Amino acid sequence: MTPEDFVRSVEDGLKLSKRIYVGKDRAVAPPKIPVMMDKSLMDAFLPKSPMVYAIISNPGIVDNPDIPSYQPHVHGRCDPPALIPLQMNRIELQVDCFFDNVFVQIIGSWRVHCVMGSKSCDCLIALPMGEQGSILGVEVEVHRKSYATEITEMKDIKDEDKEARPENGGYLKPSIFTVTIPKVDGGAILSIRASWMQKSICNNGEFFMGVPFSFPEYVIPLAKKLPKKEKILLNVNSSSETEIICKHTSHPLQEVSRESGKLSFAYETEVLTWTHNDFTFSYVVLSGHISGGLLLQSPSMHDVDQRAMFSMYLFPGNQQSMKVFKREVVFVIDISGSMEGKPIKATKNAIFTAINKLEPKDSFNIIAFNGEIYVFSSVMESVTEDTIDKACQWINSNFLASGSTNISQALNKAIEMVSNSTGVIPLIFLVTDGTVEDERHICEAIKSEGTVGGMISPRVHTFGIGLYCNHHFLRMLSILGRGGNDAAYELG
DSSP states (O other): OOHHHHHHHHHHHHHHGGGOOOOSOTTOOOOOOOOOOSHHHHGGGSOSSOEEEEEESOGGGBSOSSSOOOOOOOOSOOSSOEEEEOEEEEEEEEEEEETTEEEEEEEEEEEOTTBOTTOEEEEEEEEEOOTTOEEEEEEEEETTEEEEOOOOOGGGOOOGGGSOOGGGEEEEETTEEEEEEEEEETTOEEEEEEEEEEEOEEETTEEEEEEOOOOOGGGSOSSSSOOEEEEEEEEEEOSSSOEEEEEEESSOOEEEEEETTEEEEEEEEEESSOOOSOEEEEEEEEOSSOEEEEEEEOOOTTOSOOOOEEEEEEEOOSOSSSOOOEEEEEEEEEOSGGGTTHHHHHHHHHHHHHHHTSOTTOEEEEEEESSSEEESOSSOEEOOHHHHHHHHHHHHHHOOOOSOOOHHHHHHHHHHHHTTOOSEEEEEEEEEOSOOSSHHHHHHHHHHHTTOTTSOOOEEEEEEESTTSOHHHHHHHHHHTTOOEEEESOOO
């Protein structure tokens, strides 16, 4: 299922939920459905918090399981199936922060409020995750049955019933994991426990983390204003004796305990409506020196995944007197014909931002390439307002998508520009959406560059655009060049 199909199914499900009889009490009414006008509003139907949906193929089974409405029979079927968001009765969020590693666990219960008590349907669990989220596990209890995900190597799968299939869930988007629970009776309650690992972002010594936790109105149980319990537990561990200072929080947390290098917070309250805000938190670690360590995490006794985890960290501290190396940066940008449109526009904006973030002591250059190469300057330019303005003008004049793709010539030129660097950190940033014919030659050239003695070899960072780019080559190139790799498979 694509995100677009998912959004349409949720829209159909919300329209279908109007059939649900909620009684004669006018104080009890289904929430209003957002009016769909454009793509930005359609995105509102993608989950921004843990959600559970009833998968409805037969619209005739949609009704209140407690108070039948005896509505006229609905002919036909929903193809693709509609997704009706289930009402949430309870939610608890537990977050454990270890520097840039964040472990998240949600515990909640949802009721199948939209299916006749004598009927059943499959239910879809959707879990949006934060920065670089990676699912750890999902456990579900319903009707004296229990379900659990299990991480297994493909070679160890002997039972076909255990093999994950697309219809059973998967990743709706890289940040949204889904799993399907079969044949849940109308009126039943699903008790769900899910966990994942994500990253926090560190900027100028401040760690920031965010968990999708914004619930729409249509998951509020349709009953008179009954209070519901909302709970958040947060633990922060710097794994050292340094002091931790809380800088920002989205919810009114109360400090529960404070030890050297550790903080614990709690938030528990009765609410009439579920929170509409993502849970965010930021903190700083007060340290005047560089420190490092190793964190070890053993699996719990009942965890089906018995692999241990570790995290090695190096914290820079807040010393202002330390010398920072100068950088020589060369941007190598693909301007071939396939980059026309959004790719070239997005790349231009990214380069504008990047060169404006360089420090005055740094130097830079820009190489654009298709079948030929185009160089901003014959020498590395110092970072000044004048050179940045000239670079922006040069980009606007020369970043015109056309021609074929020849990465090798442009990379060789970039390496030549920084090959005699001393006392600086040479960096090469390669951005392309194309395939490569001489990838072996390019990788060998980068590999041999790293073995030259006496000089600092450049770090090569790569960024791939689109589905048809040779992402494997770019990852390998960044590994050989001791740099980073990232990709944008879709441009909005």
